[in-house]
Amino acid sequence: MASATRPATVRERVAESDRSVGRLLLVAAGALFWGWLAVSWVNRWLGGVLVPVGQPLVPPAAVEATLAGIPVLAAYAADAGFVVEMTPDLARGTWLTVVITGVSLALGFVIAVPLAVTRVYGRFSAWVSLAYTELLRGTPLLAQLFVLYYGLNLASYVPDAVSGVFAREVVWVAILGFTLNGAAYQAEYIRGALESVEEGQITAGRAIGLSKLETIYHVVLPQGLRYAIPSWTNEFVYLIKYSSLAGFITVPELYYRADQIAAETFRYTLIFLVTGVMYLALVLTASKLMVRVEERVAIPGLGAEREE
Amino acid sequence: MSVAGTLALAAVESLGAAARATAGAPPTGLSTAFVGDAVDWEFVFRNADYLGVGALLTIGLTVASILLGFVVGFPAGAVEVYGDGYLKRAVTVAGIVLRGTPIVVILIVMYFVVGVPQINLGVASISSAMTAGILGLGLRSAAYQSQIFRATLASVDDGQLEAGRSIGLSRFEAVRYVVVPQALRRSIPGFQNEFTIVLKDTSIVFAIGLAELLTRGYDLFSEQTTAVLEVILFISAIYFVLTFTTNRALDRLGSYYAIPEGEST
Amino acid sequence: MSDDDFLRVTDVSKWYGEEQVLHDVSFEMDRGDVTVLIGPSGSGKSTMLRCVNRLAEAQEGSILLDGEEVLSPDLDVDELRREVGMVFQGFNLFAHLTAVGNVALGPRRVLGLSETEARERAEDQLERVGLADQLDSYPAELSGGQQQRVGIARALAMEPKLMLFDEPTSALDPELIGEVLEVMHGLVDEGMTMLVVTHEMSFARAVADEIVFLDDGRVVERGPPEQLFERPEEERTGRFLERIASHD
Numbered sequence A: 001m002a003s004a005t006r007p008a009t010v011r012e013r014v015a016e017s018d019r020s021v022g023r024l025l026l027v028a029a030g031a032l033f034w035g036w037l038a039v040s041w042v043n044r045w046l047g048g049v050l051v052p053v054g055q056p057l058v059p060p061a062a063v064e065a066t067l068a069g070i071p072v073l074a075a076y077a078a079d080a081g082f083v084v085e086m087t088p089d090l091a092r093g094t095w096l097t098v099v100i101t102g103v104s105l106a107l108g109f110v111i112a113v114p115l116a117v118t119r120v121y122g123r124f125s126a127w128v129s130l131a132y133t134e135l136l137r138g139t140p141l142l143a144q145l146f147v148l149y150y151g152l153n154l155a156s157y158v159p160d161a162v163s164g165v166f167a168r169e170v171v172w173v174a175i176l177g178f179t180l181n182g183a184a185y186q187a188e189y190i191r192g193a194l195e196s197v198e199e200g201q202i203t204a205g206r207a208i209g210l211s212k213l214e215t216i217y218h219v220v221l222p223q224g225l226r227y228a229i230p231s232w233t234n235e236f237v238y239l240i241k242y243s244s245l246a247g248f249i250t251v252p253e254l255y256y257r258a259d260q261i262a263a264e265t266f267r268y269t270l271i272f273l274v275t276g277v278m279y280l281a282l283v284l285t286a287s288k289l290m291v292r293v294e295e296r297v298a299i300p301g302l303g304a305e306r307e308e
Numbered sequence B: 001m002s003v004a005g006t007l008a009l010a011a012v013e014s015l016g017a018a019a020r021a022t023a024g025a026p027p028t029g030l031s032t033a034f035v036g037d038a039v040d041w042e043f044v045f046r047n048a049d050y051l052g053v054g055a056l057l058t059i060g061l062t063v064a065s066i067l068l069g070f071v072v073g074f075p076a077g078a079v080e081v082y083g084d085g086y087l088k089r090a091v092t093v094a095g096i097v098l099r100g101t102p103i104v105v106i107l108i109v110m111y112f113v114v115g116v117p118q119i120n121l122g123v124a125s126i127s128s129a130m131t132a133g134i135l136g137l138g139l140r141s142a143a144y145q146s147q148i149f150r151a152t153l154a155s156v157d158d159g160q161l162e163a164g165r166s167i168g169l170s171r172f173e174a175v176r177y178v179v180v181p182q183a184l185r186r187s188i189p190g191f192q193n194e195f196t197i198v199l200k201d202t203s204i205v206f207a208i209g210l211a212e213l214l215t216r217g218y219d220l221f222s223e224q225t226t227a228v229l230e231v232i233l234f235i236s237a238i239y240f241v242l243t244f245t246t247n248r249a250l251d252r253l254g255s256y257y258a259i260p261e262g263e264s265t
Numbered sequence C: 001m002s003d004d005d006f007l008r009v010t011d012v013s014k015w016y017g018e019e020q021v022l023h024d025v026s027f028e029m030d031r032g033d034v035t036v037l038i039g040p041s042g043s044g045k046s047t048m049l050r051c052v053n054r055l056a057e058a059q060e061g062s063i064l065l066d067g068e069e070v071l072s073p074d075l076d077v078d079e080l081r082r083e084v085g086m087v088f089q090g091f092n093l094f095a096h097l098t099a100v101g102n103v104a105l106g107p108r109r110v111l112g113l114s115e116t117e118a119r120e121r122a123e124d125q126l127e128r129v130g131l132a133d134q135l136d137s138y139p140a141e142l143s144g145g146q147q148q149r150v151g152i153a154r155a156l157a158m159e160p161k162l163m164l165f166d167e168p169t170s171a172l173d174p175e176l177i178g179e180v181l182e183v184m185h186g187l188v189d190e191g192m193t194m195l196v197v198t199h200e201m202s203f204a205r206a207v208a209d210e211i212v213f214l215d216d217g218r219v220v221e222r223g224p225p226e227q228l229f230e231r232p233e234e235e236r237t238g239r240f241l242e243r244i245a246s247h248d
Helices: A010-045 A060-068 A071-119 A124-138 A143-150 A168-193 A199-207 A214-248 A254-265 A270-295 B004-021 B030-035 B038-046 B048-082 B085-100 B104-114 B128-155 B159-165 B171-208 B213-223 B224-257 C046-054 C077-083 C099-109 C113-130 C142-158 C176-188 C200-207 C225-230 C233-245
Strands: C007-017 C019-029 C034-038 C060-065 C084-087 C160-168 C194-197 C211-213 C218-223
Touching: A010 A071, A060 A071, A060 C084, A071 A124, A071 A214, A071 A254, A071 A270, A071 B038, A071 B104, A124 A254, A124 B085, A124 B104, A124 B224, A143 A168, A143 A214, A143 B171, A143 B213, A143 B224, A168 A214, A168 C160, A199 B159, A214 A254, A214 B085, A214 B104, A214 B171, A254 B104, A270 B085, B030 C084, B038 B048, B038 B128, B038 B224, B038 C233, B048 B085, B048 B171, B048 B213, B048 B224, B085 B128, B104 B171, B128 B171, B128 C046, B159 C077, B159 C084, B159 C099, B171 B213, B213 B224, B213 C113, B224 C077, B224 C160, C019 C046, C019 C060, C019 C211, C019 C218, C034 C046, C034 C200, C046 C060, C046 C160, C046 C194, C077 C084, C077 C113, C084 C142, C099 C113, C113 C142, C142 C176, C176 C200, C200 C225, C200 C233, C211 C233, C218 C233
Parallel strands: C034 C194, C034 C211, C084 C160, C160 C194
Antiparallel strands: C007 C019, C007 C060, C211 C218
């Protein structure tokens, strides 16, 4: 049947322009968010070249005064000043959130690929891989972090070589926990994607004289990993959110910092709404970034349906 | 631990310090640590009923959250497929926010910000932490379940709706009697996944001090710090058994309701 | 062309966006008539058929069914479809229901019959199409020919006054076409009013009261089968029939 090419109705055009305004606002908010984070981090590393370490980039009093002069926003001036006052702490916490997520995701991927490959193509090793993923996916992440931190007391075993990287050794425990857990989930996604690569591809690889391992590396993985991108994006997003659990083993990431401020000031509403928005910004950035990646590596005729 | 999230974190802090202090002379090695101490295992089993009540709370919290998630999430998914205008946009945005925020933040917001009251049912009362837990886990689950249903509703062939309309069913009836029954069957695998996620994430109500399985485990090993590993391994085993049996049960459900020999086009 | 035509299609035009797919199509049928629409693929014959029960919306023209204007915006579309049965090229059986379930759904939910009444009616209709032994089979367990017979039974169960067939045998393997045509023959004998889109020329020839040849959304020629098949007036009709014949 022919496709409908009827002209857009007025309502649709309004909705369309609404959307593009919305998109523009979103991009502006994103730029502001990441600009603020980047400047805050650089300022801290350079020992406070712009403002003293621990001070907000703009004086809270100034923000408060400015807003107080604007009729509608005047009511929120004090709140805004308070939020500005907590920005240095939030920026510090966000740094750890980003680092823990990024490092764990990358390390987890390195473990996940062999896990998935052995699961699909291995014999005995397939069972080992299955046991690992089932165990890690079958228990709560928080319990796993407790095992590593309280149960095995791993914080006191952090090798000297890396112990100076973060102010607290426990950050490494969190990274280890998220890596081991994330590897299990990533392996599942990659396994599904590998299985969706046609059998004939392997036959063809073997037919031109590649070994089984070479075929997997040169033929199956390049296709399978592309299929895996959408679900892998989900894992990325999950990890950003679940990195907040590191707070429960005393890692001073975003959630932990927010909770501390809240405990001191009892302003739970404001603090956690701001914190929620910050996580949302991280998550939206990650998913937009992965859409870009997917487009960049796309091959015509290859790829899975996206879920949003 | 029954007080509040911040208190939970504060306790975590002090216990962490205690753990480090007692571990001043590092244990003899990981291998013995994994086997554990007979005395500590005895401690765990002595408190098995205490943990058992926690496990029951975990199950109750999971079931209630999944149900709330279904009651809210299914219509939300239908709105995303069949709806339009502001309602659809509102549902979409709410979904993005709930899926983009850590569950611990959602729970804290429910507990402190929304300030849900204790609910008195006469025979029993639901603590405000429990209500906050169900609301937080349930609404977030609704946001994920809506995506499952959105995808499966959209996956049912258009010809099915058309055939329904051709015998005189209204649009709503055709969706209700023809599309929904097929979509629900296709939703079982996604639903299975969601069920395990909710079950595991009930552990995070630790943040608002609800005495479910993990919180009770935490209370126990705070009391006898040498039994930390034994307690956590024990409760992990319970979680594992719960997720495993749930998955197998839903597998059964899936094959029971499966439409014979796949689906025609 | 009397005033009491059962179905009268007058100057129906339809666009998909900018593209006009039907140009002033007109034809009419009496009660009990069988009219067959033929034409190359993309000629608009399926679209024309769908306009009659409003699965497709015509923008211009008039379709009078039993004296009532089908294209009227005030018409209850569900009511219309209750009285007009449709059989699809791709069967479109409800995948989650058995043969009986498929046929009983309409009587149960639309006509409001009780569970037992609906089932009885479904069983009767399935018997009518020769499927008394497959009542509880799911669509995927049936052959294409059986599926299409369920599709016909599903439409018949609403006791329609007009049946629309949209290429009912095009999706079938050649050896399964016969059983479906046989059922359709039976309906013709019972005096059912039928509007059929098909490529089965021998069937058309045998049962049609009138053949309407559509090309490019226009009625090129229409007439009784003998005339249209033996002595087509238009060159295009002749060419189309030759092409079809060489395929048979």
